[in-house]
Each structure stands twice: as C-alpha cells, then as structure tokens.
Amino acid sequence: xxxxxxxxxxxxxxxxxxxxxxxxxxxxxxxxxxxxxxxxxxxxxxxxxxxxxxxxxxxxxxxxxxxxxxxxxxxxxxxxxxxxxxxxxxxxxxxxxxxxxxxxxxxxxxxxxxxxxxxxxxxxxxxxxxxxxxxxxxxxxxxxxxxxxxxxxxxxxxxxxxxxxxxxxxxxxxxxxxxxxxxxxxxxxxxxxxxxxxxxxxxxxxxxxxxxxxxxxxxxxxxxxxxxxxxxxxxxxxxxxxxxxxxxxxxxxxxxxxxxxxxxxxxxxxxxxxxxxxxxxxxxxxxxxxxxxxxxxxxxxxxxxxxxxxxxxxxxxxxxxxxxxxxxxxxxxxxxxxxxxxxxxxxxxxxxxxxxxxxxxxxxxxxxxxxxxxxxxxxxxxxxxxxxxxxxxxxxxxxxxxxxxxxxxxxxxxxxxxxxxxxxxxxxxxxxxxxxxxxxxxxxxxxxxxxxxxxxxxxxxxxxxxxxxxxxxxxxxxxxxxxxx
Numbered sequence: 353x354x355x356x357x358x359x360x361x362x363x364x365x366x367x368x369x370x371x372x373x374x375x376x377x378x379x380x381x382x383x384x385x386x387x388x389x390x391x392x393x394x395x396x397x398x399x400x401x402x403x404x405x406x407x408x409x410x411x412x413x414x415x416x417x418x419x420x421x422x423x424x425x426x427x428x429x430x431x432x433x434x435x436x437x438x439x440x441x442x443x444x445x446x447x448x449x450x451x452x453x454x455x456x457x458x459x460x461x462x463x464x465x466x467x468x469x470x471x472x473x474x475x476x477x478x479x480x481x482x483x484x485x486x487x488x489x490x491x492x493x494x495x496x497x498x499x500x501x502x503x504x505x506x507x508x509x510x511x512x513x514x515x516x517x518x519x520x521x522x523x524x525x526x527x528x529x530x531x532x533x534x535x536x537x538x539x540x541x542x543x544x545x546x547x548x549x550x551x552x553x554x555x556x557x558x559x560x561x562x563x564x565x566x567x568x569x570x571x572x573x574x575x576x577x578x579x580x581x582x583x584x585x586x587x588x589x590x591x592x593x594x595x596x597x598x599x600x601x602x603x604x605x606x607x608x609x610x611x612x613x614x615x616x617x618x619x620x621x622x623x624x625x626x627x628x629x630x631x632x633x634x635x636x637x638x639x640x641x642x643x644x645x646x647x648x649x650x651x652x653x654x655x656x657x658x659x660x661x662x663x664x665x666x667x668x669x670x671x672x673x674x675x676x677x678x679x680x681x682x683x684x685x686x687x688x689x690x691x692x693x694x695x696x697x698x699x700x701x702x703x704x705x706x707x708x709x710x711x712x713x714x715x716x717x718x719x720x721x722x723x724x725x726x727x728x729x730x731x732x733x734x735x736x737x738x739x740x741x742x743x744x745x746x747x748x749x750x751x752x753x754x755x756x757x758x759x760x761x762x763x764x765x766x767x768x769x770x771x772x773x774x775x776x777x778x779x780x781x782x783x784x785x786x787x788x789x790x791x792x793x794x795x796x797x798x799x800x801x802x803x804x805x806x807x808x809x810x811x812x813x814x815x816x817x818x819x820x821x822x823x824x825x826x827x828x829x830x831x832x833x834x835x836x837x
Contacts, residue, residue, distance in 0.1 A: 370646030401564035403443035404574025432582035437590035447575030463508035468570035488703035517545035519598030522591035527553035544821035
C-alpha cells in the first residue's frame with residue numbers, strides 16, 4: 353500500500369493512516385490515535401547555544417521546526433543570522449586563542465570526550481525520540497544504530513595524540529542524518545583541539561541543540577562548541593565568508609557547495625572540505641543470487657528514505673542481462689511490501705519525507721522520468737534522463753543496464769558478484785571514494801569516505817578526517833657544526 357505524504361496537518365487522514373498501519377503491524381484497533389506510538393516529549397532547548405549558554409537570537413526572530421509526519425509545528429527555534437554567527441565566532445575565537453581546550457594535552461581532551469560519549473548514551477532515548485520527531489527517521493533505527501554509533505564516534509576520536517589544531521571551524525550540517533553528521537564533524541574537531549560554530553539544517557535543529565547541552569554537562573569548556581540554527585542564505589553564508597573562521601566543513605548540495613567555496617575564497621582564503629553526495633551505482637552481475645541481491649538493492653535505495661548521500665545511496669541499479677528480468681520482478685515484489693508511515697511505529701520501514709517541498713521535488717523527478725521514457729516498473733530508455741543523472745535525495749530507484757563511470761558524481765558504488773576477479777577489476781575501474789563488494793552499509797570509524805568528481809573533496813572518518821582540522825608545522829633549528837645549516 354502507498355501512503356500519501358503526511359506533511360499537511362490533516363488529522364482525520366492521519367488517524368485513518370495510523371489505524372491502517374496498526375492493521376499492517378497486526379495490532380488490535382482499539383480506537384487509539386497517533387499517540388499510541390509515542391508520547392510527545394518536552395522540547396527543552398530551542399535557543400542558540402553560544403559560549404556555553406542558550407540565548408535568544410539578536411533579532412529576536414524564531415522559526416518553526418516541523419513534524420514531517422503531520423506538518424504541524426513541534427517548537428519555535430531561535431533564528432540565527434549574521435550577527436549571531438559573529439557572536440558565536442567571537443566566542444569560539446576567544447576559546448581558541450585564550451581558552452584551555454587547544455592547550456589541553458591529548459589525554460585531558462580524551463577524558464572529557466569519553467565522558468561526553470557516556471552522557472550521550474545515558475540520553476539515548478531522548479536523542480532517538482528527537483531524531484524521529486524532527487527528521488521523520490525510524491525511532492527504532494535511531495535508538496539501535498545512530499545514537500550508539502555517535503557515542504562510539506566520540507570515543508574513537510578521543511584516542512589520538514594530535515598535531516597543531518587549525519583554529520575556529522565552521523560546520524554546516526544537512527538534515528538527512530542530523531545527529532550522525534553533527535558528530536562526524538564535531539568529534540574530530542574536538543579531538544584536534546579546535547573550537548567551532550555549527551549550523552544545523554533549519555529543518556532539523558533539535559538534536560544539535562540537545563547535544564550542545566550534553567557537551568556542557570561533559571565539561572567541554574564554554575565557547576568550544578557553539579550551535580546556531582538558521583537559514584543558508586544568512587547563517588550559512590555568514591559562516592562561509594567569516595574572516596575569523598579558519599576552516600569550513602560543508603555537507604549538502606553541489607550548488608550550495610559552490611557558493612561556500614566562492615565565499616571562503618573571497619574572504620580569508622580559508623580551506624574547505626565538501627561532501628555533495630551523488631548518484632552512486634550498484635552493479636549486479638548475472639552470477640549474483642537474485643533474492644538476496646534484491647534485498648540489498650531495496651535497503652540500499654530506501655534506507656533512511658534514500659537520504660543517505662554520505663553512505664550507500666544506490667539510486668542507479670545496473671543489472672547484467674542474464675538476470676535482469678528475474679531481478680526486476682523480485683525487486684518490484686519486495687518494494688510493494690515496503691511499509692511507509694509513522695517513524696515511531698515498529699511495523700514501518702520508512703518515515704515521511706522531511707517536508708512538502710522535498711516530497712513535491714521527488715514527484716517532479718518521477719514525472720520527468722515518465723516524460724523522458726521511463727516507467728514506474730522497468731526504468732527508462734536512456735541514461736540521459738534527469739532522474740538518472742541528478743541526485744534526487746528521495747526513495748526513487750533507476751533500473752537499467754550498465755556503464756558505471758558515465759556519471760558526474762563519484763561518492764560510492766556497490767558491486768555484487770561471486771567472482772573475486774570481477775569484484776577486484778571493477779572496484780579499481782570505478783571512480784568513487786568508496787566501493788562495497790557484496791555488502792552494504794559497511795562503515796567503520798577507521799574507514800575514510802568521501803567523493804570524487806562532483807561529489808566533493810575531503811574525507812570523513814579515520815585519520816583522514818582528523819587531519820582536516822590540524823596544521824602541520826615544521827620547526828627547524830640549527831645544529832652546531834651541521835653541514836646543512
């Protein structure tokens with residue numbers, strides 16, 4: 353069954369859908385409403401977090417953060433803009449130039465970061481609920497995977513002895529993994545001894561603000577971590593162009609990334625690292641098992657509503673002719689059983705899209721594909737179709753026969769084959785930052801990932817991500833009687 357988008361506040365429709373989802377889950381219908389799945393939590397943190405305190409925006413402006421299940425407001429969030437970014441950067445700059453954090457030994461920072469990880473785990477339920485409520489992500493997945501992974505990410509980066517920190521870092525975080533990407537950027541920055549200003553996506557500010565509160569509890573000094581929710585053209589632009597920010601890390605669209613590069617280069621020529629996502633191919637060879645491969649393809653495409661630009665997004669599935677028809681039939685069969693609905697419902701596989709704008713964008717790509725020759729079941733006639741080239745950031749799969757390098761993106765790719773020689777040969781031929789062979793979602797804190805071509809540059813995870821926030825300084829002194837000096 354297909355569920356319509358839940359972004360409009362239509363409570364009657366929502367109750368009907370809730371009853372239908374309970375029926376799918378095998379639950380008895382006792383007339384209960386959406387409150388069956390969870391109790392609305394108290395939203396404690398809605399202001400900007402600057403210099404260790406929650407404060408109002410200078411302008412006094414606020415904006416609504418929206419529940420993507422219903423389209424109704426969850427809370428009003430302080431709206432940061434250039435003046436607030438200035439205040440946050442001043443706090444971060446003072447904390448870097450005069451505060452203890454960059455001057456702590458690696459062991460001292462390690463102790464505080466390990467405490468931070470423990471506190472995150474203690475507040476696992478609150479973070480998982482906020483993630484599902486604010487982003488429409490599955491509550492069960494956030495509780496079992498995302499938040500525990502975040503704690504381990506902090507512990508991983510707490511273990512390194514470091515070079516010299518780069519300074520004040522500006523982070524711009526997207527809405528697809530609000531907590532996970534927040535810590536992908538924050539953890540190595542903390543470990544490096546830097547201070548920072550983080551702008552979470554305006555659609556999903558709640559977990560970032562909550563984690564700022566937890567950082568304070570862990571003993572991270574004031575001014576080291578500042579969180580300023582706001583909008584891209586104001587708060588985001590202020591970070592990219594700020595003369596007192598020494599480094600920018602951005603995850604988002606290619607078009608906005610170009611603006612970040614331009615702003616950084618025309619201000620103080622600060623370095624940037626960019627991750628743009630992309631159309632990552634999944635190549636299925638005719639020696640693969642059709643049933644298990646269909647599961648891999650389905651999960652790879654629809655996991656997190658296919659908003660996984662930085663993990664294993666496989667919207668273009670290339671299948672060798674020998675199993676193409678059988679695979680198509682099996683994939684359609686499994687896709688029809690995929691349940692979309694309330695992310696708090698344990699019977700649901702996929703929550704709603706983040707908002708009505710994104711929902712309509714996905715539908716427009718589908719309509720574009722139809723006009724250019726695609727069908728909803730068998731794919732289109734050519735790779736030149738817009739749905740095959742653009743990153744849709746939604747649950748749309750493109751099934752076709754393959755040529756994997758004819759892509760403008762190069763973030764990730766998957767290969768499914770029983771022939772090791774095929775896997776090795778193809779993995780060395782595809783220009784992408786990470787290749788999965790006969791697996792999916794295989795990530796580890798030690799495993800760097802990032803893009804080739806239009807998927808950006810720079811790496812997250814592992815020592816590669818840590819080095820983004822460190823300077824290498826050579827100190828040369830003469831040695832008595834040295835022939836060189």
